[in-house]
Amino acid sequence: MKILSKCYMGVIFFLLYIPIIVLIVFSFNDAGSLSEFTKPSLVWYEELFRDEEALSSLVNSLIIAVSSSLIATVIGTFGALGLHRMKSRYIKGSVNALTNIPMMNPDIVTGVSMMLLFVAVGTFLKTRQLFGFGTMLIAHVTFNLPYVILSVMPRFKQLDKSLSEAAQDLGCTPSKAFFKAELPEIIPGIVSGLMLGFTMSLDDFVISHFVSSPNFQTLPLYVYNQTAHDVKFSMYALCAMIVFIITVILLVVNFAGSFGSRKSRAIRR
Numbered sequence: 069m070k071i072l073s074k075c076y077m078g079v080i081f082f083l084l085y086i087p088i089i090v091l092i093v094f095s096f097n098d099a100g101s102l103s104e105f106t107k108p109s110l111v112w113y114e115e116l117f118r119d120e121e122a123l124s125s126l127v128n129s130l131i132i133a134v135s136s137s138l139i140a141t142v143i144g145t146f147g148a149l150g151l152h153r154m155k156s157r158y159i160k161g162s163v164n165a166l167t168n169i170p171m172m173n174p175d176i177v178t179g180v181s182m183m184l185l186f187v188a189v190g191t192f193l194k195t196r197q198l199f200g201f202g203t204m205l206i207a208h209v210t211f212n213l214p215y216v217i218l219s220v221m222p223r224f225k226q227l228d229k230s231l232s233e234a235a236q237d238l239g240c241t242p243s244k245a246f247f248k249a250e251l252p253e254i255i256p257g258i259v260s261g262l263m264l265g266f267t268m269s270l271d272d273f274v275i276s277h278f279v280s281s282p283n284f285q286t287l288p289l290y291v292y293n294q295t296a297h298d299v300k301f302s303m304y305a306l307c308a309m310i311v312f313i314i315t316v317i318l319l320v321v322n323f324a325g326s327f328g329s330r331k332s333r334a335i336r337r
Contacts, residue, residue, distance in 0.1 A: 088311055095304035113309075116302040125290035129270055132201070132286060136208035137265035143209070144216025145258055149246070151217070152224040171214035179278035182207045186279060199281040207279045208272065212265035219261030223254035 094102060098109035116122060147167065154160040170178055182203070190198035227250060235245035273288040280289055287306075294303055 091304055092308045092311065095301065095308040097301070100301045112301040112305040115300075116305045116309075119302055122287075122290060122302070122306060125285055125287045128201075128284060129287040132204055132208055133266050133269040136205055136212055136269045137262050139205075140209045140212035140216050140265045141258060141262045144213050144261060145220050145254075147213070148217045148220040148224055151221065167217055168214050170211045171218070175211075175272075175274035178211055179207075179275040182210070182275065183278040199279060200284045203279040203281075204276055204284065204286070207275050208269045211272070211275060212268060215264045215268060216258075216261035219264060220254060220257040223257035227253055 094105070095112055096108045096110070097105050098111060099106040100112070151160060151164055151167075154163070173181075186198055186203045190196060231249050231253070232242070232245045235249040236242060240248060271288070272286075273292060276286050276289055277292075280286070285293075291303060291306070294300060
């Protein structure tokens with residue numbers, strides 16, 4: 069059974085990572101072909117950095133991802149606080165179910181719904197220039213909110229109920245007690261919600277496709293437009309760079325987490 073399980077895991081990892089390995093290898097192919105590999109070269113990386121449209125799309129993606137994740141984190145944190153302090157179980161369950169709808173809906177349903185909403189607003193305002201950065205930002209904040217609330221809510225449930233009361237007994241106002249006593253305890257949930265929202269926003273294609281404009285496109289939209297023609301090998305270089313950056317970030321986060329746990333253990337001793 070152990071040999072069978074190891075073979076099964078080997079097949080799974082092979083299917084998962086062999087396409088990524090092929091992509092990275094051929095991003096260094098000087099011939100610009102998938103049929104033969106001539107010699108290693110950085111020519112496609114040089115071409116990528118000369119592609120102003122690709123770099124502009126990357127900047128747009130980063131701006132949208134950072135902005136939407138920050139806004140969703142602020143709104144979602146206070147939304148989770150409101151849900152946590154609701155007294156009625158039925159109202160709390162109903163509101164919680166409503167906040168999860170954008171997360172449970174298929175992306176295409178959310179994208180079409182947002183597009184129809186913005187079309188209706190544009191008709192009411194008598195303008196055809198509504199789609200662009202603003203509509204995409206609103207759409208990304210909308211589908212990021214449930215993930216932030218889902219990350220922050222467990223932290224509120226783990227809080228000691230007497231923590232806020234003790235802070236208020238010491239002279240804090242309710243708002244000051246939240247920022248001084250409760251907020252530091254839920255920061256891990258806030259950070260995880262922020263990172264999850266950033267990742268979801270950076271990766272999104274379907275919803276962005278319905279609320280974008282020709283003058284404002286993100287990196288996933290740019291890559292998709294390239295697939296309509298012969299895919300440039302600079303896209304291979306771009307994907308390889310994204311894989312490298314994500315790998316470095318994951319390694320840093322993992323090492324930082326292990327270092328922090330060791331440090332906390334040393335302090336306790």
